[in-house]
Structure formats: structure tokens, C-alpha cells
Amino acid sequence: MTLAAATNEHLASISNTLIYSSMAVYTLAFFAYIAEWLFGSRSKVGRTAAALTVDSAGSADSAAQKASGPAVTVKRAGGTAVLERPKVVVRSTSGARDVPDGPGAHGGDAQGDLYGRIAVSLTALAFVVELCGVVARAASVERAPWGNMYEFNITFSTVAVGVYLGLLALKKNVRWLGLFLITSVLLDLGLAVTVLYTASDQLVPALHSYWLYIHVSTAIFCGAVFYVGAVATVLYLFKDSYEHKLQTGGKPGGFATSVLERLPASASLDKFAYRVNAAVFPLWTFTIIAGAIWAGDAWGRYWNWDPKETWSFITWVAYAGYLHARATAGWKGRKAAYLAMLAFGCWLFNYYGVNIFVSGKHSYAGV
Amino acid sequence: MSKTTTDKAPGPDTASASASASTEAEDQDLGAAGSQLSTAPRDEIASVPGLGVIGWARWFWRQLTSMRVALLLLLLLSLAAIPGSLIPQSGNDAMKVDAFRKVHTTLAPVYDKLGLFHVYSSVWFSAIYILLFVSLIGCIIPRTWQFVGQLRGRPPGAPGRLNRLPAHTTWRTDAAPEEVREAALALLKKRRFRAHVAGDAVAAEKGYLREVGNLVFHVSLIVLLVAFAWGQMYKSDGTKLMVEGDGFSNALPMYDDFKSGSMFQNDDLVPYSFDLKDFRATYEINGPNRGTARTFTARIRYSEGAYGKQKSTTIKVNEPLKIGDAKVYLVSHGYAPVITVRDGKGTVVFHDAVPLLPLDGNITSNGVVKVMDGYRNPEGHKEQLGFQAFFVPTFNPKAGTMLSQFPALVNPLLAVNAYHGDLGVDTGSQNVYQLDKTHMKAYKDAKGQLLKKLLRPGDTLKLPNGAGSITFEKDIKEWAGFEMVQEPGSAWALGGALAAIFGLACSLFIQRRRVWVRALPGPDGVTVVEMAGLGRSESAKVPEELGDLAAILYEQAPGAPDAEDDTPETHVVPEGAEK
Numbered sequence: 001m002t003l004a005a006a007t008n009e010h011l012a013s014i015s016n017t018l019i020y021s022s023m024a025v026y027t028l029a030f031f032a033y034i035a036e037w038l039f040g041s042r043s044k045v046g047r048t049a050a051a052l053t054v055d056s057a058g059s060a061d062s063a064a065q066k067a068s069g070p071a072v073t074v075k076r077a078g079g080t081a082v083l084e085r086p087k088v089v090v091r092s093t094s095g096a097r098d099v100p101d102g103p104g105a106h107g108g109d110a111q112g113d114l115y116g117r118i119a120v121s122l123t124a125l126a127f128v129v130e131l132c133g134v135v136a137r138a139a140s141v142e143r144a145p146w147g148n149m150y151e152f153n154i155t156f157s158t159v160a161v162g163v164y165l166g167l168l169a170l171k172k173n174v175r176w177l178g179l180f181l182i183t184s185v186l187l188d189l190g191l192a193v194t195v196l197y198t199a200s201d202q203l204v205p206a207l208h209s210y211w212l213y214i215h216v217s218t219a220i221f222c223g224a225v226f227y228v229g230a231v232a233t234v235l236y237l238f239k240d241s242y243e244h245k246l247q248t249g250g251k252p253g254g255f256a257t258s259v260l261e262r263l264p265a266s267a268s269l270d271k272f273a274y275r276v277n278a279a280v281f282p283l284w285t286f287t288i289i290a291g292a293i294w295a296g297d298a299w300g301r302y303w304n305w306d307p308k309e310t311w312s313f314i315t316w317v318a319y320a321g322y323l324h325a326r327a328t329a330g331w332k333g334r335k336a337a338y339l340a341m342l343a344f345g346c347w348l349f350n351y352y353g354v355n356i357f358v359s360g361k362h363s364y365a366g367v
Numbered sequence: 368m369s370k371t372t373t374d375k376a377p378g379p380d381t382a383s384a385s386a387s388a389s390t391e392a393e394d395q396d397l398g399a400a401g402s403q404l405s406t407a408p409r410d411e412i413a414s415v416p417g418l419g420v421i422g423w424a425r426w427f428w429r430q431l432t433s434m435r436v437a438l439l440l441l442l443l444l445s446l447a448a449i450p451g452s453l454i455p456q457s458g459n460d461a462m463k464v465d466a467f468r469k470v471h472t473t474l475a476p477v478y479d480k481l482g483l484f485h486v487y488s489s490v491w492f493s494a495i496y497i498l499l500f501v502s503l504i505g506c507i508i509p510r511t512w513q514f515v516g517q518l519r520g521r522p523p524g525a526p527g528r529l530n531r532l533p534a535h536t537t538w539r540t541d542a543a544p545e546e547v548r549e550a551a552l553a554l555l556k557k558r559r560f561r562a563h564v565a566g567d568a569v570a571a572e573k574g575y576l577r578e579v580g581n582l583v584f585h586v587s588l589i590v591l592l593v594a595f596a597w598g599q600m601y602k603s604d605g606t607k608l609m610v611e612g613d614g615f616s617n618a619l620p621m622y623d624d625f626k627s628g629s630m631f632q633n634d635d636l637v638p639y640s641f642d643l644k645d646f647r648a649t650y651e652i653n654g655p656n657r658g659t660a661r662t663f664t665a666r667i668r669y670s671e672g673a674y675g676k677q678k679s680t681t682i683k684v685n686e687p688l689k690i691g692d693a694k695v696y697l698v699s700h701g702y703a704p705v706i707t708v709r710d711g712k713g714t715v716v717f718h719d720a721v722p723l724l725p726l727d728g729n730i731t732s733n734g735v736v737k738v739m740d741g742y743r744n745p746e747g748h749k750e751q752l753g754f755q756a757f758f759v760p761t762f763n764p765k766a767g768t769m770l771s772q773f774p775a776l777v778n779p780l781l782a783v784n785a786y787h788g789d790l791g792v793d794t795g796s797q798n799v800y801q802l803d804k805t806h807m808k809a810y811k812d813a814k815g816q817l818l819k820k821l822l823r824p825g826d827t828l829k830l831p832n833g834a835g836s837i838t839f840e841k842d843i844k845e846w847a848g849f850e851m852v853q854e855p856g857s858a859w860a861l862g863g864a865l866a867a868i869f870g871l872a873c874s875l876f877i878q879r880r881r882v883w884v885r886a887l888p889g890p891d892g893v894t895v896v897e898m899a900g901l902g903r904s905e906s907a908k909v910p911e912e913l914g915d916l917a918a919i920l921y922e923q924a925p926g927a928p929d930a931e932d933d934t935p936e937t938h939v940v941p942e943g944a945e946k
């Protein structure tokens with residue numbers, strides 16, 4: 001009998017320390033985001049309200065006028081010959097509310113903005129620390145850190161924050177996601193270190209396969225991106241009903257106004273959520289196929305209707321339904337958003353529910 | 368009217384109208400050009416059918432192939448897949464189903480009626496996906512047809528009022544309208560748009576690969592399903608338990624247990640044979656996961672076909688042996704102690720490795736040794752012997768239990784009870800791992816108790832009254848269980864799946880968009896250039912691209928002074944841009 005490689009206890013404890021440290025830094029980031037929102041609430045934004053009031057007060061074609069007004073004007077921006085180009089006038093889909101995006105959590109408040117920047121920096125720091133924790137964990141077990149739910153959780157939150165920071169680095173307008181994301185990252189990590197913790201360990205033979213790297217890494221990545229999409233969808237639902245209320249002459253509460261005014265317009269949130277979900281859907285398809293190929297090697301049949309497989313399939317069909325809904329009259333907007341929530345619910349259940357409540361071929365050591 | 372979008376009847380709320388205007392007037396402005404950017408079926412609520420059976424049939428068909436119903440069927444499919452993940456399935460784990468039946472005696476018959484123990488082959492599950500796929504086919508055919516039409520035709524001419532489009536720009540230039548159009552045509556063609564001059568404007572379109580991708584995706588779904596169904600019908604699946612040294616050749620009688628699809632025929636079995644040289648397992652030896660398996664390796668020699676050359680290889684948990692459509696998986700393992708049984712005269716009547724079935728993770732095992740013939744009792748009568756064997760690879764006297772404490776052979780121990788009489792082997796099929804004691808008598812020890820003894824390797828248990836002996840030899844073999852699977856069509860399924868991803872990526876990441884460039888002499892004789900862009904969905908990319916195109920075109924048709932003097936930005940003639 002050959003000796004199995006002993007796990008490196010030392011590295012494992014370093015990893016644990018790093019994960020706890022990252023939680024501490026995330027907590028600081030969390031407070032900084034809170035501060036950003038608090039300071040931001042001092043400024044009265046009211047852009048949505050203004051746009052919608054003009055809309056409902058003016059005649060029906062005021063939106064069209066607004067849009068077509070400048071279009072007939074010949075405009076050229078820039079002073080130099082190289083940059084000179086005709087200005088493109090963009091018209092939003094008619095029927096949609098012509099609401100500008102909110103300024104973000106800081107609401108234009110300088111101090112709020114400062115805290116927001118601090119929060120992002122802290123998030124980046126926590127991300128690096130957590131990433132090191134994940135890498136140390138991987139090194140301690142000499143394999144990919146995806147052997148059990150604890151490892152899955154820490155990797156998952158790292159990737160979700162990575163996606164967020166990546167979008168920020170690409171200069172996408174996503175800072176508003178920060179507080180919501182970090183809150184759930186803290187929850188995720190809290191769950192990981194308390195309930196799900198498993199001492200670092202080797203893998204059972206069924207997990208010895210390079211498909212582990214392919215299948216599980218893409219699954220984690222998809223989950224993280226779907227999660228970002230789901231947060232945007234929830235915010236869309238809130239913002240949309242807020243806009244709807246304003247449009248129909250309702251008076252939303254002060255807190256709702258303060259928070260929702262600062263978020264992007266519902267149309268932007270919706271579009272963002274769609275993009276995120278649609279962009280990752282082919283990868284999710286690939287994840288399932290990679291899983292099937294692996295199952296073909298490990299269990300003898302590429303599709304077994306094992307609970308995990310079944311729920312991946314359900315999740316996939318639900319997201320396909322969402323993409324269809326976006327292209328189906330009468331299903332766009334809120335209904336499609338509910339479908340997106342449902343689809344993400346399926347993903348969550350597939351991860352937590354199936355691992356915990358249903359036993360199948362996917363159950364390995366330590367949940 | 369066909370169910371798909373046609374340019375004759377643009378209507379509000381078409382599936383593709385997200386980018387087009389919604390009011391009647393604006394629709395007329397965009398006309399065909401705005402509503403035809405995808406081949407998605409229109410989703411109007413079909414009016415109540417008028418004409419008899421055919422009318423109804425047509426109505427039904429239109430409903431079935433609408434986006435709305437496709438969406439509902441998709442949701443229904445995911446809903447229908449849920450019970451199968453929560454209720455034990457006979458295809459997956461028949462033992463669990465049996466256990467469930469025993470516990471839920473009232474519920475089980477209901478579940479049986481509803482097919483809930485085999486959801487994925489139940490009537491209602493099949494009904495949903497068959498409807499979905501009929502819908503899919505009914506959707507793909509007209510869409511493909513329509514797309515071919517779009518490819519053979521030309522991008523539609525410019526709508527009346529370009530400034531109604533989602534992205535729009537305009538400027539005045541001294542260049543002649545024809546010059547501008549020519550320059551625009553050249554530019555758009557260079558950018559790989561399909562472009563042509565239609566009347567006073569250039570019409571161009573790009574991103575057809577989106578529609579191709581979408582169609583490829585939906586067609587691949589059909590390929591995938593057909594391949595899956597094919598595999599189910601022609602599959603075969605059997606198991607074989609092999610002790611080290613045993614051989615197997617792929618023919619029906621060799622299997623311990625064999626299942627096949629409805630269309631499978633015996634000569635579909637791929638010819639091959641192999642011998643199990645040895646099996647080796649390694650386990651974690653310390654830490655909290657002591658005893659957890661680390662590696663399983665079966666070394667084999669195999670030959671393809673009836674007379675193929677012998678080759679050596681290994682089979683591991685994730686690495687089956689693949690021969691043509693057949694795969695051989697390593698699925699289980701255990702111990703096979705070598706047992707020798709002698710009669711009263713000392714003649715060997717049985718000598719073999721006896722595979723025992725594991726009961727737990729540490730391979731506490733049990734099984735039966737059956738001596739069928741060759742044995743005569745001390746009175747000289749023919750008799751059969753049966754031994755119940757209980758085996759632990761690692762016995763630890765301190766553990767306070769007979770159960771094995773570790774899966775490897777650290778301190779093996781075998782416990783046997785002995786019986787004689789009639790094994791009942793002739794009466795139909797019999798489980799080799801169970802002893803039918805109806806016609807067997809237990810040997811008793813001197814005190815009249817059931818004869819039993821714990822044997823260490825090399826030990827012998829003497830049967831009373833010179834009835835013979837059983838020896839637990841020092842050589843303990845291992846056995847490996849193999850599953851031989853043939854599932855034709857998996858290559859097609861894989862191909863379909865990969866094509867689906869490719870199609871999906873094209874369909875989701877490529878924007879289909881149109882660009883129009885209109886150049887007309889204005890009232891004062893100066894040429895007015897208007898450019899507009901339309902995407903399938905609202906996207907920042909369309910205005911961006913339009914801006915880039917406009918900038919290039921602007922260089923070739925530079926701006927002329929504005930007619931109205933009140934324009935805030937006065938025109939600056941770009942250096943070197945004059946003609």
C-alpha cells in the first residue's frame with residue numbers, strides 16, 4: 001500500500017488565518033459601504049422623480065420631443081480634427097421610461113464618495129487576502145480547492161468579488177453592487193467557517209480527474225456570475241416598482257426614495273442583469289456538458305439523472321426560459337425578472353439544498 | 368398568415384420589436400426594416416379559429432409553435448424534473464425504491480400509478496418534452512425558411528424617418544449625395560456589412576451569424592435528444608465480479624447481471640476479452656479521514672476482437688477501458704480469501720478464492736463457501752457443504768467489535784460456521800452470496816453449540832467427527848467489480864452538445880444590426896447626410912459603431928457650414944480635410 005500524501009497541516013492553518021483575516025477586512029469594507037450610503041443619503045438626488053414627473057406632467061410626446069430635439073441639430077464634439085465626429089443621438093426604446101441612472105451610493109456627496117472609494121479599496125484588499133487563503137488551502141491539499149462545501153464556499157465568494165472588481169476595473173458602472181455583494185460574501189464566509197468547515201484533506205478516488213478542474217471551476221464561476229445577475233435583478237424589481245409608483249403619482253417612502261434614487265435606472269439594471277446572465281449561460285451549458293463527460297468516465301453513463309445533474313438541468317432550463325421570456329412579448333420586464341430569480345433559486349438549491357437534503361452520487365466526504 | 372414575422376405586417380409587440388418604436392406612427396416609420404431583425408416567431412394571440420377541424424388544427428399548431436408556449440413548456444419541463452430528484456428512482460437506486468416502498472405503504476402505490484419512481488421515462492415527462500420538441504421543430508423550420516429568404520434578399524431599405532431610430536446622426540456636407548452614398552457603400556462593405564444602395568440611401572446589415580447560431584443551437588438540441596434516445600434504445604449494461612487472475616470475454620453468458628435497451632441485440636456486443644492481473648487500493652492511513660480510499664487500480668491484460676493482440680493496461684475509477692463503443696468501468700472491490708476444504712480422508716474437495724461482499728467502508732465482508740460435489744461424509748455418503756463466512760481485513764481486539772477497523776489487510780480474520788446437507792442448488796437460480804439453510808444442518812461443537820471459529824490466515828477449522836476441515840489460506844486475493852457499458856450515439860450527443868454551445872455563443876454574443884446612410888440635397892442645395900443604426904436589442908454597441916462609421920464617413924464627406932446660424936457650435940474645417 002502506498003502512502004497517501006500527508007496533508008500539510010501548517011499551510012492549512014495559514015489558509016484558515018487568511019480566510020478569517022479576509023472576513024475582518026470585508027467587515028471593514030462593509031462598514032465603509034454603509035458609510036457611503038449614509039453620507040449619500042444627505043444629498044437629495046431626485047433624478048428619477050424629476051424625469052418621471054416631467055413625463056407625466058407633460059404631454060404624451062414629450063419624451064419623443066426630448067429625444068428628437070437635439071437630433072436635428074448638427075453637433076460636433078471635440079476641438080481637434082482627429083477627434084471630430086458627428087454626434088450620435090441615442091433614443092431609448094419608446095414605451096420605456098426615460099429615466100437617468102442614479103449617481104451611485106454616494107449620491108454625489110463628496111464624503112460619501114470618499115467612503116465608497118475606501119470601501120472598494122478594502123474590498124480589493126480583502127479579495128487578495130481571501131485569494132491567498134484559497135491558494136494556501138489548495139497548496140495544503142495539493143489539489144484544486146474544490147473538494148467539499150467549505151472549499152466551494154470560500155472559492156465561490158472569492159470569485160464573486162473577483163467578478164465585481166473585474167467589472168469595476170473595466171469601468172462598468174457597478175459600484176452600487178458593493179454593499180449587497182459584500183453582505184452576502186460575509187454571510188457565505190460565515191457559513192463556511194462555522195457550519196461547513198472541513199479539515200483539509202485529500203480527495204476520494206472518484207474526484208481524481210482533470211474534469212474536476214474544468215467542471216467545478218466553471219460551475220463556481222457561473223454561480224458567482226449568476227449571483228451578481230440575481231442581485232441586479234432584485235434591485236431591478238425594487239427600482240422598477242419605485243419608478244412605477246412615481247409614474248402613477250404614488251409617493252414612495254423616504255427610505256425607499258433615498259436608496260433607490262441612487263441606483264441606476266430600472267432599465268439599466270434590467271439590461272445589466274440580462275447581460276450578465278446571458279453572458280454566462282453558454283458557460284453554464286458547458287459546465288453541464290463537462291459534468292456529463294466526467295460522469296461518462298466516472299460512473300459509466302454520461303447522464304444518470306442524479307439529483308445534482310437533475311438540478312443543474314432544471315437550472316439550465318429555467319435560465320433558458322428566462323432568455324426566452326426576454327424575447328417574448330408580454331414576458332419582458334418584471335415577469336422575466338421573476339424567472340431569473342427562480343432560475344437563481346434553482347442554482348442555490350442545487351448547491352445547498354441538494355448537497356444537504358438529497359443524497360446522490362455527488363455526495364463526497366464532509367458534505 | 369404565417370406565424371413568423373413578415374415584412375408585410377409589422378405589428379406592435381413583435382418578439383423582435385424591443386428596439387423598434389411602439390406607437391403606431393413610429394411603427395410605420397420603421398416599417399419592415401425595424402421589425403425583421405430576427406426570425407423569432409411573432410407572438411400575437413392567435414384569434415379564435417373559425418373554420419372547422421382544419422381551422423382548429425392550424426390554431427393549435429400556431430399555439431404550439433409560439434414563443435409563449437415554448438416558454439411555458441420549458442417551465443413545465445423544469446417543474447416536471449423536480450420530483451425525480453427528490454423521490455428515489457428505480458433506474459438509479461432500486462434498493463432505495465424498495466426501502467421507500469416498505470416504509471410508505473400507502474404512498475408507494477400512488478407513486479407507482481403516477482410513475483414517480485421512474486419520472487424520466489414516465490408518460491407525462493415524455494409528453495412534455497415531446498411537445499417541446501415538436502414545438503421546436505415547428506419553430507425551426509419556418510424560421511430557417513425565413514432566414515434563407517432574408518439571406519437571399521437584401522437588407523431592407525431605409526425607413527422614412529431615420530431620426531426615429533435608436534441611434535441617429537446627421538450632418539451637412541459639400542460632397543454630392545452620390546459621392547456620399549458610394550463612400551458609405553464602400554465603407555460598410557469593407558466593414559463586412561451586406562450593403563446595397565436602395566433609392567436615396569445605403570442599406571446595410573451585419574451579424575447574420577446570430578441567427579445562424581440561434582438555429583444551430585436549437586437544431587443541436589434535437590440532435591442531442593435523438594442521440595440520447597438512440598443510446599437508451601441500443602444500450603447495454605452488465606456487471607462482472609472478477610477475482611485476481613480471472614478472465615472475461617464479452618459475451619452474454621459471462622455476465623453476472625445484464626440489462627439492455629429495447630432494441631439491443633446480442634451480437635451488438637463489441638468483441639473483446641480481458642484478464643484481471645491484480646487489483647490494488649490505497650487508503651488514508653492517518654488523520655480524521657483515516658480509511659478513506661485514495662486510489663483504486665486494476666491491472667489488466669486485454670485484447671480487442673476475437674483474436675486481438677494482448678495488451679496491458681490499467682483501469683481506474685475515472686479511467687475506464689474503452690474499446691469501440693464499449694467501456695469497462697471499475698465500480699467495486701472487495702476481498703476473496705482463498706479457502707481449502709478437505710474431506711475426512713484429507714482429500715481436497717474445494718480450493719478456490721471466494722469473493723465476499725463488503726458490508727461497510729472498512730470492508731467488513733460476508734459471503735458463503737459452497738462445496739457442491741466431490742465431498743463424501745465419513746459414512747461415505749455424498750453430501751454438500753456450506754460455510755457462512757464473515758471476514759474483516761483489520762481486526763482490532765481493543766475495538767470491542769468484530770467490525771473491521773481499516774479497509775486494508777492489516778490483521779485479517781475470518782469467522783466461519785459450517786453446515787452440511789443439500790445446498791438446494793438444483794432448485795432454480797440461487798444467490799451465490801447466501802446460504803439456503805432449509806436442507807442444511809449446522810455442525811455442532813462438543814458442547815452442542817453452533818460450531819464456529821475465528822481463523823487467522825493459515826488456520827484450519829476441523830469439522831467434528833472427522834467430517835473434514837476448512838483452511839483459511841495465507842493468500843488473500845482481492846476482487847474487482849466491473850461494469851461493461853455500451854451506449855451508442857454518445858459521440859453524437861457530444862457533437863450536438865458542442866454545436867449547441869457554439870450556436871449559443873454566436874446567438875448571444877453577436878448583435879444583428881442595420882445601418883442606413885441617407886444622403887439627399889437639402890433645400891439650400893447642401894447635402895444632408897443622415898445615418899441611423901438599429902440593433903436587435905437596445906445596446907450601447909450600436910451607437911458606438913454608428914459613431915465610428917460616421918467619423919470615417921465624415922472624413923470623406925466633411926461638414927459644410929450649418930444652414931441655421933443659431934447653432935451653438937460653429938463648424939471648424941478640419942485641417943487637410945477640404946476637397
Ligand code: HEM
Binds near residue numbers: 502503
Ligand atoms: C428545447 C427547448 C428549448 C431550449 C432549451 C431553448 C433555449 C433557448 C435559449 C437558451 C435561447 C437564448 C439564445 C438566444 O437568445 O439567442 C433561445 C432563444 C430562442 N428560442 Fe429557444 N429553446 C427551446 C425551444 C424553443 C422553441 C420551441 C422555440 C419556438 C417557439 C424557440 C425559439 C427561440 C427563439 C425565437 C429564440 C431567439 C430569441 C431571441 O431572438 O432573443 N426555442 N432558446
